[in-house]
Amino acid sequence: MKQHIFPALRLTVVCILLFMGIYPLLVWSIAKAAPASGEGETITLNGRVVGYKLEGQRFTADRYFTGRPSATGYNASLSGGSNKGPSDSAYLTEVRARIDSFLGHNPDIRKENIPSDLVTASGSGLDPDISLQAALVQAARISAVRAIPERSVINLIKEQTDKSINGIQKINVLRINIALDQLK
Template identity: 65%
Template sequence: MKQHIIPAIRLTIACILLFMVAYPTLIFLIAKAAPAGGEGQTVVANGRTAGYLLEGQSFTWDRYFQGRPSAAGYNAAGSSGSNKGPSNPDYLKMVRDRIDSFVVHNPTVQKGEIPSDLVTASGSGLDPDISLKSAIVQVSRIADVRKLPREQVMLLVQRSVEKSINGIEKINVLTINIALDQLSKEK
């Protein structure tokens, strides 16, 4: 063992220089050429930063499209999932309450039309997206609250769909809500 100590110490120092200093410095320099210089892409609305493109934020007002329930309360400095097991009775009650509350706020929607991603918490607590179906079931409510024609809001939804290569059709909640505010302003 003794003969290995000195080489081990020196080799560790070499590894620190290479993997803890040189490698991250290289990636840091490359990041300068990446979107937002590697500091996180922000979204600007009305001349101020309204959020991060990739991170969801809390929308509770009826006039906005609402994102997924978040166990972290959309705290972007403390991501977290609910970690509730599928059979947990408290958890199932929570989901039932969310469904009931959704039906109250969206009286035109039948229970069977509600997609589960709208009443289950995301993995990160910061999911920026909802499924296309989850956006569609909110259209009537938003159109009514904002006194916009339903077709116009539906058109906005259709235009905001991002289809990723796995075939999932999703909507970035922050982006569509900014567009929604724009739409109301133009009216």
């Protein structure tokens, strides 16, 4: 073992220089050419930053589309999920409460039309998206609160839908809410 101590120490120092120094600095300097210089892309509205492009934020008001439940209350500096198992009784009570609350706010919707992503917490607590179904079941409420025709809310939803390679049609909640505020 003795003959290995000095090579081990010296090699460790070289690795520190290489993988804690050169490698991250290289990535960091490439980041200067990336969107927002690698500092996280923000969304600006009237000269004010209103959010990060990739991260979801909390919407509770009836006049906005609500995003997915978050175990951390959309805390962007402490991410995480609920870590509740599928059969846990406290968890199922919580989901039931979310369903009831949703039905209370959206009296025209029938329970079997609520998609599960609206009543289950996301993995990160910062999921920026909801499914197309989750947006459509909120259309009636939003049109009533904002006194705009339901047709135009649905059109907005269609406009804001993107479909990724896996075929899931999803809507970015922050983006659609900004567009909603600008809707005449």
